[in-house]
Amino acid sequence: MGSPGSRAVGPPPDPGLLSLYDRALPEVYGYLLARCGQRALAEDLTAETFLAAVRTQVHGAAPLTVPWLIGVARHKLVDHWRRLEREQRGLRLLDGGDPHTEDPWDDELDTLRAQQVLEQLSPAHRAALTLRYLDDLPVARVAALLGRTLHATEALLVRARNAFRRQYESTEQAGGAL
């Protein structure tokens, strides 16, 4: 404190977000790119994340940190998948399948192929699997982010794992040359 005990100096404009920008940008962009796989989209979502931070910073609400920005980025990603899901709904039948049956599957996943398979799944399945496994979030947090009940989220995860497995195994049978 410049003048301890007294009402301090007139505060200079808070450099908060801009001073954090250089360090936070690769983290936020890296997080988004690894999960959405497309450069242009990752750039759009990165911009949305930082602009949202500008709005909250004005209210002095949350202290700005990289983990906080990643949390905002995660919300932006979920919003994106939700928009996509809305656009695609009606174009395809909702995948059926009993959400309570799941055959045991004990495969060692190839990370690169897993990423390609994820990109072919429906936005809802992709969102659920990404949050649960790539981000390693507990099911309750996944449910809160997706705006679903815990029960519905568990059922969604079972369906998503089944869909993932079908897709993964079909690319395998195709000769693995993908």
Add this chain to the structure above:
Amino acid sequence: MTDPERPFRSLARPTTPTDPDPAFAAALRERLRRALLKQQAAHPTPTRSSPMSALAPYLIVRDARDALSWYAEAFGAHTVGDPYLDGDRIGHAEIEIAGATLYLADPYPEYGLDGPGDGKPPVSLHLSVPDVDAAMARAEAAGATVERPATDEPYGRGGRLIDPYGHRWMLQTSPADAGPAPKPGDAVYLTLNVPDGRRALDFYGAVLGWTAVPGRVPDGWQVEGPTPMIGLHGGQHDDTGVVPMYAVDDIEVAVAAVRTAGGEAGGIERQAYGLSALCRDDQGLPFYLGQLG
């Protein structure tokens, strides 16, 4: 039996920082700089909601940035104005709790200013809260050490705790102050069911100057001051929006009347303040009945 999740666990991926296209990085920085300037012009920084006393406690805390969120989490504090940054340290910050102002700063050993350390702090902060048990539980869950659990005393129910920065807080709920008793039919309490209670508190804090203390449920907040009393409840709700509570003399009679009139009434529950029942009118609008005292 095989764990169906097992193959998926190998997908966990920590964030790998990736530098974007430098042109994109520079353009976004410029966009942010302009957005910040525009915002700062449009919204002056938040100001305190009540006149400031001439006497304000000035707390030295290790990691003042962390402390700002801790006091927000535990006691519903909100930051007033922009903290004064001094390199990595916060040189000065102001928070408002229950209408009172506290100053905070990181330690400045070069000026002889340091936190309380491990010794017993000789000065305590006394905070009146609507529900001392809820406030103590909340603070303890957030990392405070309870020095003395809440007990009933002639002057009210109170307890003591040491926050993670070494400062002692005495929390107390005064015995119900005798205002005029509500008349049957008065709206005595409003519950705002919102997806995110903390965010609602920030919004109404900015618009109406509300301050609040944590309630007895997660992301529940008791707003201080307004009449009727107001609570914020964050989370998933069947009914997002405002649910009023109306005072009644005899809740069993009132519940029967709800059903006779074509509404629905849930069970009568005992609360700290009396008896309550969640009802719906014959058009589906939710409300509580409350028999107070």
